[in-house]
Amino acid sequence: MPNLPKDMDPRQKVARGLQAIGLTVAGETGGKVANKISAALGCGHIGPCGDPNCENCAPTSG
Known part of the structure; x- marks a missing residue:
């Protein structure tokens, strides 16, 4: 699970957590x-x- 800010909306935390797991x-x-x-x-x-x-979205070069 990614490090997420404590003040982040709970729905966004769920979405980001699921995204991290899926990826x-x-x-x-x-x-x-x-x-x-x-x-x-x-x-x-x-x-x-x-x-x-x-930094969060840009593709990384290999």
Whole structure:
């Protein structure tokens, strides 16, 4: 589970936790499944923000 701020909305914590688990277990496919689960639970979904320099979203080079 990622380190999350204590003041973060509980729904966002659930969505981010599911996303981290999905990505760890099954890569991109797991992330897509996690988004569907978190959306079904009413917690929204996680996606890249579109900023190519974002430390949380930007692809890492190998």
